[in-house]
Amino acid sequence: MESALTAPADPHRAVRLWLMFVAFLIVVMVLVGGATRLTDSGLSITQWEPIKGFLPPLTAEKWASEFLEYQQTDEFKQVNSAMTLSEFEFIYWWEWGHRFLGRLIGLAVLIPMIVFWAAGRLPGRLKGGALAVFFGVCLQGAIGWWMVKSGLVDRVDVSQVRLAVHLTMACLLLALVLWLARGLLPRPAPPFPALAWQGAAVFGLVLVQIFAGGLVAGLDAGMAYNSWPDMNGEVLPAGAWAIDPIWKNFTDNAIMTQFVHRVTAYLLWGAVALQAVWIWRAGGGVHTKRAFVLFALVTGQAMIGIITLVMQVPLQWALLHQFGGVVVLSVAVIHWRAMAGPSKITAIASSQNGPATLQPVHDNA
Structure with a gap:
């Protein structure tokens, strides 16, 4: 049961909700990545095109071209040589969805960060954290391609070490986002x-x-x-x-x-x-x-x-x-x-809202 004489304002609520949304997207990304691995879909896209890759194949000719590129891989030659175009489309959509989520997370970090920064809603310490998240997302994209690339030559799957690094990096990103968000609670x-x-x-x-x-x-x-x-x-x-x-x-x-x-x-x-x-x-x-x-x-x-x-x-x-x-x-x-x-950001914000009149509260987080 919570009790307080006066409750401080929550100047960081919007920023905290943004960070929690990013954390949610990372969780979805990890699950889709797991499904991509378990369905053996990870090598279906053989090129890394950060911008053009936003769009999936939209014509029969483009699908045929993507399938032809996949047919050059050792995975197709040694494991999936009997694969049909419709079966290829199934694994392609898993990998495309995984990469699309990665791009979406990048935008979900970058655009609100710019808006909050311009509006003066990111204190100095939080600016560094937000930048670390954004560059971490970019690095994770590069690690993902580094992982996929390991399976395109002389292998029929990706390197397990690179896969483990890719998964662990995603979890580190999630941890960083949750750490920043949890530190912004108004009454920790x-x-x-x-x-x-x-x-x-x-x-x-x-x-x-x-x-x-x-x-x-x-x-x-x-x-x-x-x-x-x-x-x-x-x-x-x-x-x-x-x-x-x-x-x-x-x-x-x-x-x-x-x-x-x-x-x-x-x-x-x-x-x-x-x-x-x-x-x-x-x-x-x-x-x-x-x-x-x-x-x-x-x-x-x-x-x-x-x-x-x-x-x-x-x-x-x-x-x-x-x-x-x-x-x-x-x-x-x-x-x-x-x-x-709590974060020093929260402590500073609380002190600016008046004297410390809060009583101990229960935290259900």
Whole structure:
């Protein structure tokens, strides 16, 4: 229940809503990217045309031209040589939609940023954050093409390492946008800086797990060893060390990448559980509730991951698992930001609205 003698104005509401809309678009982008990967659609567009690519093929001749370019790839020659034009159109639309969303996010960041900047609605600190988001979106587009390019020559799919980098970069962008938006709440909860480092550690572990998941997806590692908690009766199958040099097993070996993904999940679950108990015992107040919510989400995500694995990665379960990862990441960022304390931008704005007359409030974020 909230109580306050006087509530300060919220001068950053429009900016915060803009950032939350951008965060929503990034989440959609991640899910569409997952569907693009799972439908093997990522190599259907063989050129990177940031401007011209806004429009899909609009004539039969243009469709035939795009299909002809795809027929020059190793993926078509070795895997999809019997593909028809209508089947090509299906995978093309997934990849085009993924790229279109990327362009849309760029515009959704750039245009409002210019408007808010010109209107004086972006304080100095927030200007830097907004610019970081925009350049991050541009960099992510370049990383996406770097990833696609790896699958066009001498391969029938993209590099799993580049795929993992692409996915992790998207999640970093989402985290940055949520961090900025969460820091602009007009009445944030009292910070808990003594244990904020735990929020940072959990966030870092979530990112590691997402990167590991990208490697698993890129190698189709979830298609084998579909038992749990063992891996087809073994803790770690002998083939996990089959590649020389040894370190490449952690990026190129489907057995090892799946094993690492499992182990990291256990570590994350344990870390989130310990964090929740630690904050509770330290009298963390509203932060305790959020910590236990995060623990529940990580537990649910682990269960979804097990089901996805045992069922040999059906599309709907794989997408649900990817969405669960995004939710866990988002709550981890919000939790960390809340414990770290509000943005100095918010503090300055609050002080300009009068004396500090607010009483402690409950934060449901």
